[in-house]
Amino acid sequence: MPYNTDMDNQANPQPSASPSPSDEQNRRELVTKLGKFAVYAAPFTVLALNSKAATSSGGPSSLAKRGGGR
Amino acid sequence: MSLLPPLPASTWDFSINPSPAGSGEPGLVVSRPDFPGLFILNSSARFIWAGLHLGGPQNFLAERFAENFGIPFSQASSDVASTLDAWSQNLLAPSRATQSVAFPPLPSQSSFSFSCGCDVNFKHFQLLASDADFIHEIQPRLAHLAASSSTPDFTFHVFRQQDLFWVFRGEASLCAEPLVSTARSILLEEIARLAYDADWLAILHAAACSNGRQCVILPAPTNSGKSTLTAALMHSGLQILSDDSAPLDRRSRQIFPLPFALMLRSGSWPLLDPFFPELSTLPIHTRFGDPVRFLPPPAIHPQPAPAKCLCFVQFEPGAPVRLQPLSPFDSLCALQKSGFWVPHTRDSIAAFLAWYQSLPAYQLTYSDLSQAVPLVHSLLA
Numbered sequence: 001m002p003y004n005t006d007m008d009n010q011a012n013p014q015p016s017a018s019p020s021p022s023d024e025q026n027r028r029e030l031v032t033k034l035g036k037f038a039v040y041a042a043p044f045t046v047l048a049l050n051s052k053a054a055t056s057s058g059g060p061s062s063l064a065k066r067g068g069g070r
Numbered sequence: 071m072s073l074l075p076p077l078p079a080s081t082w083d084f085s086i087n088p089s090p091a092g093s094g095e096p097g098l099v100v101s102r103p104d105f106p107g108l109f110i111l112n113s114s115a116r117f118i119w120a121g122l123h124l125g126g127p128q129n130f131l132a133e134r135f136a137e138n139f140g141i142p143f144s145q146a147s148s149d150v151a152s153t154l155d156a157w158s159q160n161l162l163a164p165s166r167a168t169q170s171v172a173f174p175p176l177p178s179q180s181s182f183s184f185s186c187g188c189d190v191n192f193k194h195f196q197l198l199a200s201d202a203d204f205i206h207e208i209q210p211r212l213a214h215l216a217a218s219s220s221t222p223d224f225t226f227h228v229f230r231q232q233d234l235f236w237v238f239r240g241e242a243s244l245c246a247e248p249l250v251s252t253a254r255s256i257l258l259e260e261i262a263r264l265a266y267d268a269d270w271l272a273i274l275h276a277a278a279c280s281n282g283r284q285c286v287i288l289p290a291p292t293n294s295g296k297s298t299l300t301a302a303l304m305h306s307g308l309q310i311l312s313d314d315s316a317p318l319d320r321r322s323r324q325i326f327p328l329p330f331a332l333m334l335r336s337g338s339w340p341l342l343d344p345f346f347p348e349l350s351t352l353p354i355h356t357r358f359g360d361p362v363r364f365l366p367p368p369a370i371h372p373q374p375a376p377a378k379c380l381c382f383v384q385f386e387p388g389a390p391v392r393l394q395p396l397s398p399f400d401s402l403c404a405l406q407k408s409g410f411w412v413p414h415t416r417d418s419i420a421a422f423l424a425w426y427q428s429l430p431a432y433q434l435t436y437s438d439l440s441q442a443v444p445l446v447h448s449l450l451a
Contacts, residue, residue: 040114040139040141041095041112042114042149043111043153044111045109045111045115045153045156045157046403047109047110048108048410049106050106050414052252
């Protein structure tokens, strides 16, 4: 791939509210370089809920089993 | 001319790299300190996210987007707008106050009708519970570990109150969960953590099988054939670290055992009958209306093992066996479907993603266990 994969702030962990000059430069480079792909894939975002509820084989909740709860 | 929306007060960004061979797209994981989730962005969504940091008019970003991806401006403008619209509901949404649940006092000892003791890694645990659904959920998984001791190392209480399942260790609350399966899972993960003095960096909804030196992690959503394959792998000689939750230890980066009984739904019984003739003699439990059986693992104590690879499992009736490599990005998207948990701190997420991306990943589709089992063995060879 034609771009530097380390350009996010993983190597320089600053909150995005106060980016360092190097972060800003990295992001400018990213914007100019990231799109060079032969096949365009429409943007998509997947949300992984960071929950222990996701780590087990599930079943109905106590609310559902009671027909809607209180 | 509309301007790009402002960013949240703080975000954590983590790169997802292509595979070492260069395949797969570079993605990005973004998280907010005030929201317990990971947003997994593909390369074009990542471009938009990077553009947000620069600010300015939305049309300027769309122009750069069109130029970089070689698409018409109209399509770029539409894709940028729809992405920003979707993010306005979560990634870019104002911070919401979290609701705290009132902490109930531990009920009196006499209210706990169920009591059992079990040994895990030479530590003794006592469990007291008062809710019939929870007892039904936990008892068959612990039955083969039953042991009595007058001095438990750890004592848990579980009860239901305010439509929540509460798990206490001593006087401290571990969780309050609406799902009985989540409360059960958290309790078992905590038993294993205490038994092995571990510290979980992550827990994957996955089985894990070891050859004594390394293990393969088998993530899959519920009802994908994960436990069926795990049982067949156990019959073939692999050690079962877990059939449902694979915990990753922070210090050693090893997968630790959860030596509890495997839960097998009725669809798996005919497939496993040739391997486990005794399966048909095991009691049938009804779980949420479905018949299940619980198969205890052999009476050996598997040791923690480092992961060699990830192998996502999908049972498809009649399908030929297939093993396809996955890029880190595709693997992470697959893991999102399976389910996982990471402590919501920047350091933990970064450490988890670095570990995760270091593992080769595959998608295994099967219908015939006799073909799938050798393939999993080959991954550990």
